[in-house]
Every structure is written in structure tokens, then in C-alpha cells.
Amino acid sequence: MGVKEPYISRALAGCPGWPGDSSRRDFLSAAAAVLVGLGLPSTGVAGGGQHGTGGSGQRVVVVIFGGVRRAETFSPEGIENIPHLSGDMLRRALLFADTRNEGVTAHFNAISSILTGNWQRVDDWGKVAPATPTLFEFFRKQLRVAQSDTWMIASNKALTSLIGASSASQYGPSYGANVVFPKQLLVAAVVNALRAGRTGNLADRARIETELQAMLEAGNYEGLGWNVFDGVTNLDPRVRSTIESAISNFVRSGGPTSGDELTYMVSREVMRKFSPRLLVIIFSDVEVAHFGSYALHVAGIRTGDRLAYQVWRDIEADPEYKGKTTMFILPEFGRDPDGSATNGFFNHRGDSESTRSTWMMALGTAVEKPGVIERPVRHVDLCPTLAGLLGCPRMELQGIPISEFRV
């Protein structure tokens, strides 16, 4: 893909430890040379920790950002915003340089297309479930996997619990994932405190924690868009302690307090307590772009970069995951180009390369050989690829398994 090649090559040329070579052929040769000998993560695919009854024993973690352009990430100007992705992570990763969303570039449809392997065209506001089965359902039904093994933890307010399972007959919610929206808990706690006139609590970390715990105790999980072990009014005690622990870390750490930070904290606790075999994490701080602050959008990219790296480090540090996990990182889509009638980075409605073409990084067990793949892959190709890694039988989908992975 000639259009993107210079960006990617030039971008990578600026990466730490990356050869400073701008021609594609030389770049790829040099990249291969550098990557040989870096030492790959353990490639063993066997091992314990299987919760369900079937499958390959491999685990998959998918981290999805909202809309992020190549210009602010893998480009000469953008590389500074993704020091982890373009540094440590890239050296051991397969980078798919042209990863395409050829469907509806809106949140619910983009995520559900990634999860189902078919381009979805349902209601953008999450009032209708995906029309064809999600990976969660394939995995759980075909391999008799427990619900505790499949989680989606998301910041994005445009999603609803219906993202966890399709409306397809033979499948549906009984095979769906646990779905948690930590940011919604925070939003609800803030709104609740405002309604009750407790604005003073919102400036105090200890009191904020009380507000969040109170929200957790209130029990309206359906109202929060959550769907966890079918508990509408009562949370499974293990889940409850998991969320409480995450809230406590989030509030008391003294660190940043964005929605993505809380989503990461909850994801980390879920990994520790449940070790799900299929975990999807969705970050969305970058979506502040809709309000037109470029600086806050870029800050969201940096946060996503840091948190994705944290997730990878957690994987590497956890014996339940280390050596048997493949992690994928990709944006839902790009954003509109500068100068477009749709107001550039604010939105993601255009039919442009800037909106449709982004990238995907994979690292971990299934990555045989790090490098840059320039041929285009599509978002719908991810589902059958992941299904293959998890040991699901082949399915009839619009997506085609990506061949570069070791299954």
C-alpha cells in the first residue's frame, strides 16, 4: 500500500533501536535483521489454567482504542505519542500496517464487526444486538467454555450490554460474555452525588470512593449497562470484590482519574481473579476529540499507549497468561482527515483513508516472527483469527483468518 508505506517506514525509522532506513525493502530487511535474536516470548501453547472444557489452551487479550488516526500514532509526527507501542512492544510484535474498517465507522458497529467477523449494520446506539454470533458465543458454545472465561471491559459510552452476545438464533445471551462498563459506574456515581447535592464529595478522593462503593451497592447493574453472570440486581461476590478492589486502587493511587484508568484497573483485577481466556478491553479517552480538544485527544492516545503496555506487562507477569497469550491492539477506526467537511479529527464519518485505515499490533505466543505486514487486513479478519487461536472450529464469516499467526 504505497500511500501508507512512507509513513510507517519513516515512523518506524524513528523508533528506539529501529534501523534508520527509509526505503521499504531495505527497511524490512533491516527490520528482520534486528528482530532476529531479540528473543521471542515463550512459544509454548500447552499448559494449565484452562477453565472450560475445550480449546487450544491459548488465551487472547484484545485491546481496542476508539478512533485514532495514523497521523497521531504510526507517523513521523505521531510516534512521540506512542512511546511504548513504538518502542518495547513493536520489537516483539507483528504490526499490520494497513488494518481496515470497511464497515460503519461508528462505535457499536465497529466493535461488533470486530467481534463477529461480519460487517455489522445495526443501530449505532446499541439498542440492537449484533446480527450474527460474536466470538464469545462461538467460543463458549462450541468449546463449552464458562462465562467466567469471556469478558468485555469497556469505557465507551456508545456501547451497551448487547455488545456481549448476538441476536442470532442458536446463540445469544446464554453464550455471551460478561460485560462491564467501569466508566458508567463512575458517571453514575458523579451524577448521583450531584442530584443529592453532595458536590463537596466530588473534590475529595476518599469521599469519591464512598460514592463509587455506594453506587456498586445500589444494585442497578442493568442500568449501568453491565451484564455479569446474569446478575441484574446482585453481583456475584467474586465480581463485587474484584470491582471494589479496582475502585480502591483507582481512587487511592493518586494517579490519573480518567475513564480508561478505571477500565484498566478493573481489567487487571478481572485478570487476577478470573484469568479469562478471552478478554476484550476497550479504551475511549481518545473520544474527547468529538469535543474538539486536540491536546486532550493526544493525551488520550498517550494514556492508551501506556495502559496497553501495562496490560502487556501484566500478561508477562502472570503465570496464568505468560507464554500462552496473544495480545492484539487496534483502533476501532481512524478519524477524518484535516480539512475534511466533517471537521477533521473531531469525527469519524468520512470515507477516507484517514478514517478507514489504521493499524493492528499483535504480540505474544502466536507471533512467530516479529515484523511489519503491509498487505491490508480487515477488522472482520480478526474474529476468525482469534477463533483459530482459541481452538474453535472454522466458521463461515466475511472475515478470513490472518495467515501470519502460529495456531
Next chain:
Amino acid sequence: MRCGQSPPITTLKAERTQVNIAAHDKFPEQLQKALDQGLLKRLPPTFLPFTRQQLHDWDYLFPYERQSVMHLLLFLASLNQAESTTLFREVFQLEEKMGVRNWQFSTEEQTILNASLLARSPYYQDWRKAVQKVFDAAEEHAARADTAKASRHRFVLLVIPRNLPLDSTTVWRRWQSVGRVVKLDGTEAGGSQSPAQALLATPRGKPRDGLLDIVTRRPGSTVADCWILDAGHELVESVLASEPIEPGSYPATLLSYERLDGFREQFSHEINAMQKDLSAADAVYDRLRKVDVTPWCPPEVAGVPAIREYLRLLYLSGNGALIFGNSFVEWGASEALRRARPDFLVARFGVRSKPKPFTSVAVFENPDQINPLPAVDDLPGSALDAQELALYVWLAASRYDEYRTNTACVCLAEGLSEAYVIAPPEFDLFREAQPVPLDPFRAVVAEWLS
């Protein structure tokens, strides 16, 4: 009124009261005739919401918009049946493929549901291209007839205020060398007056030589030809204070983000209470389209129906106009350029606060009312926002023919005493010795506009 005549807006300030681009009780004769002959029945269903809404809002359209609607509809009316069928064939075919007739699609007005239905159709992008072809054909037809106003000089001033920190080595990088850097001498602005305020002020002893005076004296000028958008209030208030202005008679469209606090708060409240549901959203939007906004407006807006309606639509169209002053300025300027094609536009950016811990996740507007932590200015972040959005205003202008050849655009970095200038070679600022003091700078712009 006959076709082709301008709306009744005169050049005299006293009469400009009627920015009232309103005051029409019927369409121009030729347009009315075309409508009476059933023009709308020939249009594809997906064309109707836009067309009907433009006709419905005729009283609130800017002169340029009226002219555009006229061009489009009279062009369509001029086609015989075979030509019309050919022009719309692709749109009709796509509507058939999309199954529009089975949709719950409003042909009366543009709705969120309409937009959602179109956007998730697999043929959406093809449909957009087909519709664009029709508009292009109409514009091409119109361009042959109307070049007078398009050819006159225009001026766009983008202001990054002096309190925003800028890096002189990178500040103009995103402009990709389309223009030139000009060093300025801003010392004469002095005291509390910013360089932008000094540029817009009437020169001492020359009461009719201010830039706004010059623009308003142009033949056929209306307040829709002259815009000042301010992320704060200083620039607008300095114009309001600079000369005695009779109520209702303003030299320009004056929009200050801070002076519009009340308007914004009312809208934010409604939109934030909205349920996440298409029909609920359309209900809220429908209410906000009808509510009388006059009591929420400062005087320079309250008496100008077209500007009140422009603001209503601006806030309803998102893009952060309700949330951040800089987004308001950028999106407001972009919409002004698209809808009014002004001769003179000033966009002054400003400072936003840092998001407050925890609450910023949930609520962006009125952070000071809901979180007792003191607001903290985000100066570096605001500077980055302003640099990006200033470029966006210019990119928005450069989408239109009117601004591609006869326009001087100056992005003023007050803190650096520098300007980035995109202009034709005959723009005399390039010939001034640098650093250019503000008086000669103003004189160059005055000459350009005269």
C-alpha cells in the same frame, strides 16, 4: 421580490439592524413559481429533508445560503424531464438499493434518525457521492452566472492570544509551508490592549478608517459579511465599547463564547438529560429547535434572528461548541464560512481549564458548579488546541472558491509577535520592512479590503 435580487439588507448601519435577513413573507417570484409547478415532487426522497428544511427556514438563511438554494432549485426547475431523470438516476437507484421507501425516513426535516439510517447503509458513501454530483452540477451552472462578489478581496484573521505559550520553532509546522512568517512589532498595542484589539480599533483621528468601517461600507455588505468570534469576551467587548452602537445596530456578527454562557447552559442541560435513544434524541432536538432562545442571548445576538438561529444550529450540531471556547470558535467560524461566505472573519482562540479529577469523566460543562476544586488553566493544552484549530479554520475556508485566490489569511501569534500569512503576492504585508508595526499592518489590511 424578483429572482436574483438580494434580500433587503442595506449597507447603512442603522438599517443593518435587520440582520434580519428575515423579514420575507414569501419566496422570490421565480422560486415560488417553480415550487408551485411541483418541483419538489421531482426530487428523490433523500433530497427532500434538506430542501424542505432550507425552504422552511428561509427567513433565517444568510444571503449566500438563499442564493445557493435558489441556484440549486432553479437549476433543477430548468431541466426537462429527461435531463432531470439523468441527473438523479444514480440517487434514485441507490435509494432503491438502500430500501429507503421502507425506512421510517422523514422527508420533511433532517432528523438524527434519518442520519443514522443513511449512515449505516452499505450504500451510504455511494449515496453521498451521487448527491454531491447533483450539487456540483448546480454549482457549476451557477458559477457561470455569478462571479462579481466572489472576486472581491477577503480577509481572515486567526488570533492565538498572547497568554498561550508557543514554541517559535514549531508553531507554524502544521501549516506545511503554504504561507510565510512575518515578524511584527506589537509594542504599540501597549498596556492592556492586545495586538488583535489594536488592529480592530479605529485609528486615532480617523473615525471612518477602522477595518470594520471599511468592510461595512462595501457595496451590498451585510453583517453576515463580517464576523468576530471570540473564545473569551475581550475582543467582542472592545468592539462593543469602541463606538456608540445603537441597540440592534452592530457593525458585525459578534459572538463571544463567554457572553453566551446562558444560552449554552440551557442547551447543555437539555442535551445532557437526553436518553441514549434515537427517538428521545429527536424529541429533545425537536424541542430545542422550537424553544425561544431570545432570553438567553446577549444584546448583540438577541435582536438578530438569523444569528440566533445560526447559534441554535451550531449548538445542536455538536463539535464541542457547547463545551470548549476554542471549539466554539473553530466550528462557528467553519459554519460561518460555509453558510455566509463572509468577507471579513476574525477567530480569536483562548484558554480552557484542565479537566477536573473524576467529574470530568461525566460532565464537561459547568465544571465549576459541580466540582468545588478550583479551575486550573491548561495553557499548554489550550495552545496546542488553538494551533490545530486555527489551521482548521483556514482549511475550512480553503474548501471554497471564494477564499482560494482573493483572500489574505493572517494567523497572529500574539505571544511571539509573529504572523503566518497566506495571501496572494499583491498583499502588501510581504513588502513591509520587518518587524512590521501594527499601524502599517492595519493599513495594509485596510488597503486590501478597500
